[in-house]
Amino acid sequence: MSLDPATVRRVAKLARIRVDEAALGQLAQELGGILGWIEQLNEVDVDGIEPLAGAAQMALRLRADEVTDGGIAEQVLGNAPDRAGPFYAVPKVVE
């Protein structure tokens, strides 16, 4: 199966990964190869089969409503590449 470069460009955009135009073709081929191989799943009869939810456990455990976390601004901000006092800083976003 082949993926066209426009599709690869769109997927790369959704994934926020910069792909050079020059590399698009190669990537399209690789991805196409993988997806083509995956197509074999179409052989399986999945009529009436429920998709697997979580393996092993049954239902979500509920936690008590208590404040047990937070107040760790230094830990939260300590690894930030760009920090402005108590804030993370990023290039200005225009709405």
Added chain:
Amino acid sequence: MTYVIEGRTGPWELVIGLEVHAQVVSKSKLFSGASAEYGAEPNSQVSLVDAAFPGMLPVINQECVAQAVRTGLGLDAQINLVSRFDRKNYFYADLPAGYQISQFAHPVVGAGTVEIELADGSTKRIGVTRLHLEQDAGKSLHDQDPARSFIDLNRSGVALMEIVSEPDLRSPEEAGAYLRKMRTILRYLGTCDGNMEEGSMRADVNVSVRKHGEPFRTRCEVKNVNSVRFVMQAIEAEAARQVQVWEDGHEVMQETRLFDPARGETRSLRSKEDAHDYRYFPDPDLLPLVLDEDWVASLRAHLPELPDAKRARFVAQHGLPAYDAAVLVADQETAAFFETVAAGRDAKQAANWMMGDFFAALNRTGRTIADSPVSASSLGGLLDLLADKTINGRIAKEVFEAMVDTGEHPAAIVESRGLRQVVDTGAIDAAVDAVLAANPDKLAEYRAGKDKLFGFFVGQVMKAMAGKGNPALVNEALKQRLA
């Protein structure tokens, strides 16, 4: 009478749906133990889970689930005992994980209804499609630095209930009534404080227009409108814009817009290179949410009396007209205040005083029921003084103003200012005589047939008695003298 916009080509109807985002009242966040309180120092209420550090995992808060279920019960909605969390994937500065945990395919609450009351006294049932739980995002500040935006994740992960209405609304007024009613219900339940200025309740408005009898046309979404008034204005502005587009021969494009209150118009959101593809899929860090029927039943059993039920009871028990009852139950504290005032007294009179002088005074002094200068028992005391004829209606107003100003009890004010109603017929007769003597020409006109002057004489006598004359006795005395 359906609301319409008159276009060049004729009348256009509106079709409106509202998506309300209501912040859940809880101590900690939906999936982390950080505090959900408003207004703290930036990034001081952030857990490593909220900040999406490597290896961090969500654990759900039971109270948030309970609040969602309570809200569903309050909306008379179906509670789904099995529901599921999905990831909504997109990139934004205030979304640390690059996805929001939400519920897409299987929300915790299904279909319900909200009954709204309109100004003409009619009611209308608006459908609620669903309610689901999701995480709130953090906050970006764009005005602190010329080249950078600053991110505060305190709000990131706070629980939100997204409540989606059916597209059953047909006018700005209906939309406003729906929002107000929704806020009232949420506040009654204690599941959201409904504070739109602070952002704990926000509305996305879906608007489309059509000619009568047509199926639905394309709609646009106006996002994040943060007051009832703006919602109504946004609807008008957006509907007018769409009518213009259609009548110009173009097509309305489905898009997301923002309302600019200063300009009174909506504008398209700029970041729209391609429509968001959220790639929803079940969150693999979580398992299905399974609720116990008995637990839901116990939540139901402990719900407070809701606005519609309270309104119905006020009509039945207190004999109030439906409109008055609706006004009084709009706020839980107001309803409670009213019931205290009305206890053992004339409920209609209590209602009239509250809806008239009392609300006016609150407005004037910028107070709310919670910090009212006049307590319920004080107001009740005033009604007692009226009932036993210690004062008359006009004096009561004067006493009430004094209560607002001084916070004193009505009985004390009446005594200290000597405002007791005069019932001494001798004094009344004397006042009547004096007035008639002082106005011979008016008396002559009256005798000549100008009946209207009776009111003038009543006014003059009341004035002479500093308002304290018992109106019935004054009337009686005047009638006798003028006969």
Added chain:
Amino acid sequence: MLTDLTLVQARDGLRRKDFSAAELTGAHLDAVEALNPQLNAYITVMGDTARQGAADADAALASGDTRPLLGLPLAIKDLFCTAGTRTTAGSRILSPFVPPYESTVTANLLRDGAVFLGKANLDEFAMGSSNMTSAYGPVQNPWTRADGAKLVPGGSSGGSVAAVAARMALGATATDTGGSIRQPAAFCGIVGVKPTYGRCSRWGVVAFASSLDQAGPVARTVEDCAVLLGSMAGFDPKDSTSADRAVPDFAAACRRGVRGLRIGVPREYRADGMPPEVDALWRQGLDWLRAEGAEIVDVSLPHTKYGLATYYIVAPAEASSNLARYDGVRYGIRVDGVDLTDLYERTRAEGFGKEVQRRIMIGTYVLSSGYYDAYYLRAQKVRALILRDFTEAFAKVDTLLTPTCPSAAFAQGENMDDPVKMYLNDVFTVPASMAGVPGLSVPAGLDGQGLPLGLQVIGRPFDEETMFAVGAALERAARFSALPAIRAGAHA
């Protein structure tokens, strides 16, 4: 040599005061210094931390402390967040990241007295079967081939396994998503255990595919792994997928024997083109178990062949979402851009290697609008069928026996031209991952080139004990004693 001891022997030796924890750790640090430049099994060596930990252990031992891992030096796969020590996930994007928190699994090991020698190398973000995709260089298998080619140790836990096989650690933590513990263990001639999904906490483990990732031990014997797992495992309320079950005595289970157990042989694992020596070893394994009193039963797992394709939809899909958080804003590297979107795109393009980028793209694609039903939803249904296969088989047998891999270790650079070729390495390990059932690989023999081959035991959910019993029986019968050429104490 101290580095030739098994973990259990070292534990007992410390308790008997045959040697000190300082000596034991010192010997391993010496081995790391001597061999790591060649094998590249460690990304970060924690020399000071290790020596301090050993000193503390000696003091504790002197006071009669009998914690199960006291003073035992381990390698930690660099996917586990270790407080105060750089954690890279084998990626450039996390190269400066120092977590302020300790993963639950490694906290459990520290609680039980273990000493950490360093952070072991791995395929980037645990995506790979060869440890060739690490941003910190490939790992070399301590086993060598006659033609002198450098071999891969397998992946993604290549560093953990190479460290143990070369005696640069007594044991190590690893993670398994589609075979990342079992396959490298087989390639390097040691034991690797993937427990039941939910047995170990995932809190603090850098997430790859959340519904598949499991932490597990690698060591040179089955009993060593049992001891390690006993410490690693346990319910964690911070992980919603963590199983609330008591941790059994896995080490005791190793001594049970296999009399009366039913061993299933899934016919679909006998694929066309399976190398004869792998098949022969498999039959040999069955003979060993039969001789020990087990009953061999043919079973069918009809959806086996779809395991890989299912895996390569589900895992990348979850990964594409799990790796969205690596955006240059809160931690890790940042590459500047003209605006925020550009910053994201450049940071991720430079921070992620090619294989990771490919998998994120596959994952994004299969979840995208119009494709969700055809790919992801379908894959999750096939996954349910794979689980059903196992469930039905386990109604008839107690464990399954299969080869771990279709071949022995291959050379660095082989299989790199086509991603799918690399994926096929996991054909025998992936189905157990998809079903969440436990799997163990035990070295059972050598191939024609003198390279190790492993046998895989697959158990019922939460019945690691029976799996350990069978694994230990195979180990006793196989008496695998071959050693890799590159190891501590070997002279070139």
